[in-house]
Amino acid sequence: AVLLLLACMLCVGSGFTPSSHSAFVRNDPSPSTTEVTHNLPRSPLATASTTAFGRLSLHLAPTTRLSSESGGGYTRLGGELAAKQREPPYPKIGDCVCFHDVDGGQADGQALVGKISLIQRILGSESSNNGDDDGTKKWLVEITELEDVGDGYYAEYPSRKRRNKRSLRNLEDIAPLAASFVRTEDAYKVPTDAGSGRPIPLFPQYKLKGYGGPAAVPVNQDVVQDDLERYADLKIKLLRDAFLAGLAGALITDLARGLDDAIVYFSGALAGVGYLFFLSIKTDTIGGDGGTSKLGKNVSNFRFVLPAILLVGIAIRNLALGDASPLGSAGPTNMFSTVTQEQFACAMIGFLTYRIPLFVGQLAPVFGDSAGSLLPGSAGMAFQMAQEAKAAREIGETSGEADSPFGKDLIPVLLVCGPPGTGTTSLVQRLIAEDERFVPPKLVDRVKDPATFERLETREEFLKLDDSGRYGLTTQGVLTAADSAEAEAKAAAAAEAVAEEEEDSTVADDRFGKVVVVDADVDLAKKLRKLPGSRLIGVWVGLDSMEKFEANLKKQIESGELVIPEGETEESVVRAKVKEIVQNIEYGVVSGMFEFTILNDDTDASVAQLREAAEFCFRG
DSSP states (O other): OHHHHHHHHHHHHHTOOTTTTSOEEEEOSSTTEEEEEEOOOSSSSOEEEEOTTSOEEEEOOOOEEEEEETTOEEEEETTEEEEEOOOOOOOOTTOEEEEEESOSSSTTOEEEEEEEEEEEEOTTOOOOSSTTOOOOSSEEEEEEEEEEEETTEEEEOOHHHHTTSEEEEEGGGOEEOOOEEETTTTEEEOOBOTTTOOBOOSSSSOOOTTOOOOOOOOOOHHHHHHHHHHHHHHHHHHHHHHHHHHHHHHHHHHHHTOHHHHHHHHHHHHHHHHHHHHHHHHHHTTTSOHHHHHHHHHHHGGGGGHHHHHHHHHHHHHHHHGGGSTTOTTOOSSGGGSSOHHHHHHHHHHHGGGHHHHHHHHHHHHHHHHHHHHSOHHHHHHHHHHHHHHHHHHHHHHHTOTTSSSOSSOEEEEEEEOOTTSOHHHHHHHHHHHOTTEEOOOEEETTTOHHHHHHHHHTTOOSEEOTTSSEEEOHHHHHSHHHHHHHHHHHHHHHHHHHHTOSOOOOOGGGSOOEEEEEEOHHHHHHHTTOTTEEEEEEEEEOSOHHHHHHHHHHHHHHTSSOOOTTOOHHHHHHHHHHHHHHHHHHHHHSOOOOEEEEOSSHHHHHHHHHHHHGGGGOO
């Protein structure tokens, strides 16, 4: 009873009520603002004091008011915490936006979804220096409309329709959308209203005040310089090949038709080389300033008169020879008879000879890759290996590592390969999870770095893409993965040493030694065989009988992992896969790039064998 009376006296004396520590909400007249009031103590414990009447009282801290604006965090203003309203973003090219058309049966028109393809300043609009400038009537946006395919998905129109689906809007008339690309649907998913189906914008409009236009795209000068060097080499190669082709054609013409026709043929071939040269002048000046581009175009047009100059030169030569010319003693009867039909044919064929190396250069990779597949069995495999060995020698000569089979600074790469269904992926994942010295290769993400991904994909520099098409593997991703992981490990160890204030934070380098592990199929293994600057440690994973391969294939079909195409049966699919497995096994046997073989009958035992083979990566 005494304790209860004392508690009541505390509550009455200090003005404390059971609800005084709880928060309460008071709505302002403004509907967009909500005030949250907390009775918070001045310190974690309330300050206690004894009054003159001998009564214990609690002194609580002054009330602190929190003002919560929609969508924001909190900032302190004048001793109070006021909400900081979340601002809309600036526009960027490629953003998905919502805009309206005048039609559609709605008060504000039909709601459409599109992507920003161009942002440009409206002529005559200039930035205002005063603070009252709201940023309107300054920017014009070109939007490429997206097709509504249902369920909130919007896809790009086909290329032919896309050009007719572009419209211009003022920047203040469009609203940003929180759209995300769904690869399985090949469309953008946009939040929509459940009732009307209209897209729901992230903000009513973009942030206009302070917008200075689209950001400049960063240009990698190293890539530009590398492209210029490749272009210069290609230009010289085309001119050289055209000259050599013309020379070879002239020699053949000399043997078949005689010296006179050979001279005419070679003159036509030289005119063809000149045609390529003046065409390269036009290409060199594309993208320059107005004067340079116009000058290059005018000079390059001289290539069109080269055939006429060639024929005029042949006609003058015939007239100069007199009776000894191919025209005979009668001479020309008119201006068009100063060149014989044989000379005209030789000159034109010689002029068009420059096209022969162009066609050969385009078709050579096709025939070179398919020749090995046309040869049966081990003969085709030997042909492909000979081509790969030749490419490897060229790479070694270029990098100066041809004198040594391993080289001094070669990067070890653990290559785990095998036919489908042998469990290579599971073995690699367990090795990486159980041994921190092994890391997977670095992949390029289409979502996180779309510009780099598109550039590499356009240049066909990806070694392999995953099934979803989002991640791509490059040579740099293989060669730099170990160094990146090693640097991260050293940085983490250094940070840990600083945090623990260790006196000696130096750690042996072998603690951070990393090796990249590549889970590869046979096609990827063929590409990695030519990888410059690497030392491959090959591990082949297989099974001890074809019956086990067939059993695994049937399990994949039953689980739906392996889909039977329309018009085929389970037996035909299994038969085709078995044929592919046999070809893969044949390559694994005769290629000579796999130093170790694992028969994956027991996963634990196979992982132990893989770990033993991986130890050779750390040996010189």
